Amino acid sequence: MSNKVVNILVPVISIILGLIVGAIVMLVSGYDPVAGYIALWNGIFGDAYAIGETIRQISPYILAGLAVAFAFRTGLFNIGVEGQLMVGWFAAAYVGSAFELPMIIHLPLSLLAAAVAGALWGLIPGILKATLRVHEVIVTIMMNYIALHTVNALIKAVSGGGYKTEKIQPTASLRSDFLSQLTDFSTLHYGIFVALAMVIVTWFILEKTKTGYELKSVGFNDHASQYAGMNVNKNIILAMVISGAFAGLGGAMEALGTFGNMTNRGGFTGIGFDGIAVALLGANSPLGVIFGASLFGSLKYGANNMPNAANIPLEIVSIVIALIIFFVASGYIIRVGLQRLAKKKEAK
């Protein structure tokens, strides 16, 4: 079997395996798996509205996945995407509501604010790692909690004791009547284009620039990179800053597109943590992240339709979705299996 065939077969087989095991779970707990999967399918692609909402859900996942993937390529494990996303969300919501500017300035400025906020949140672990060798995993995890509670306090402060920020001005909004009408009043917004643009930017930085080469080189072997005359510390900080900026933009999707404001949060959004899985599913490549994010976004949104259309409890749905992702993530096992099979054939 050629490599190309294997590359296509592996994800297909993993998804089918996941669906089968998911079906068994549904059967055992007394629900109709066929109805369940129809509901899932319709929840993702059923009509224009569902497609719109699915794409909307995918946009922040792409950016969160990019953030994780970018740091990974430099050998850094950025678990702080969640926190960076939340500060970005707040920054975009604040800039979007507090100023009155023409759209051509306001929208980019709000996006920029989100990116800068996320970048700053990534800068701190970057500096700590570069100068004091504090492990970025610990710092970024803690920075998530700092972000959650700081943002909640800031929401309270800017809203005069309220629990949510004001709605953003229309000049800062990513929403469009055109996309909304196209998809039957879904909350689809232009954020998907921002996300896709960032995929290209990531690819460009990593593959076409000297900086990208240095970043990857540090990821492969920082000692060798240093020996080759690269500034390892600078690259570590840079990687965290860029990673944080992507995460911040992910927050801007929610602020300027989906919600139009930010509400006091009781817990994490989960998008940042899912971003880790998105990046890993996508093998940390920009293009792979699109696929990972599409899978996550579709399943997450489509799953909502399973209790709605097939009467399957949310808890069972969560298990089924987790199983599908589990099998996709363990595609490596299937790859090995297929290669063995191919070798055996050759031997004969």
Place this chain on the structure above:
Amino acid sequence: MPDTLCKTFSTSHKYQIIKNREVHTVSKRKYGLALSLVLAAGTILGACGTDKDKEKDNNTSSSGGNQSEFSVAMVTDVGGVDDKSFNQSAWEGIQQFGKDNEMTKGDGGFDYLQSKDESDYTSNLNALTRRDFNLVFGVGFLMEDAIDTIASQQTETNYAIIDGVVDQPNVASILFKEQEGAFLAGVAAALMTKSDKIGFVGGMEIPVIERFQAGFEAGVAAVKPDIKVDVQYTGAFDKAELGKAAAGRMYSSGVDIIFHAAGGSGNGVFTEAKERKKADKDAYVWVIGVDSDQYEEGKVGDDNVTLTSMLKRVDVAVQDISNLAKEGKFPGGETKVYGLHDDGVTLADSRGAIPEDVLKQVDDYAKKIADGEIEVPEFTK
């Protein structure tokens, strides 16, 4: 050049792993074959599934056509439909309404959808709207924005929001005077406490919950002005562990009665109180429940830690609005406020936990509030 660097690394890396595996697991080769057989079967089965899918899909769409005249549904907030509190109360109201009108669960009857996250509100409301329910309830303050958006788009459907106000011609807003019921809970707590220390555990710091706190504090102060209520917010409605931690701290500091207004987080308050009661049968710890009668929650063997519950009759309001809508008198664009006067809030049966003389005093206060003699503050100081 960067490309090649990356590729050579990743491919060589993979080969190494595969090689190692082969060395160690030659005997497992057959496993690969077996696995692939299963996969092949799976592919075929999968293909069968899709064909059936299509047929079934057609069936469901055609059967959706026959509808009864009135249907109602609700969307929960993140607490879920079994939060033993607010959402559950609303769902019970809808079920009762369904029973009274001989409706069945599902399309054309009554149904609910749960929200896992803030982002589910809009899509859940939309999903129910698309299933042609005549009236859709949004349970909870946090759904204000979502209802506002959807109601402006889907003008054919009627919506109702509980605990929030949305100014749209097809939305009825339902509010409660939580402070009045909480006041009575405060009176009862102040009369029952032995340590003169009373606690309040809230969910998120939003106006609704602050009304609970304001009323409770006012009620305590009306009986014993010296008591300062120990207030703590968990910051969430779905985190029982935070409620438990807050209750643990309060009970340890000598508090003997805690009133919670924290939805699912409040279940942790019960857990903590029950653990203390279990460890020491004579422990004087009480919880005042919220929204529904939480007597069942407080059971420890033969004992019970539920002093009483402040009932917020979401179920009454839900049935009331549903009935009005069914009769074609849907109060769109209006705000209905349910207070002590309309039985919208009240204290639950304490089942002997509160002695008669205390209950009498509580009743006196209740009368004064209903008559307007006492004005209970809506905001915390």
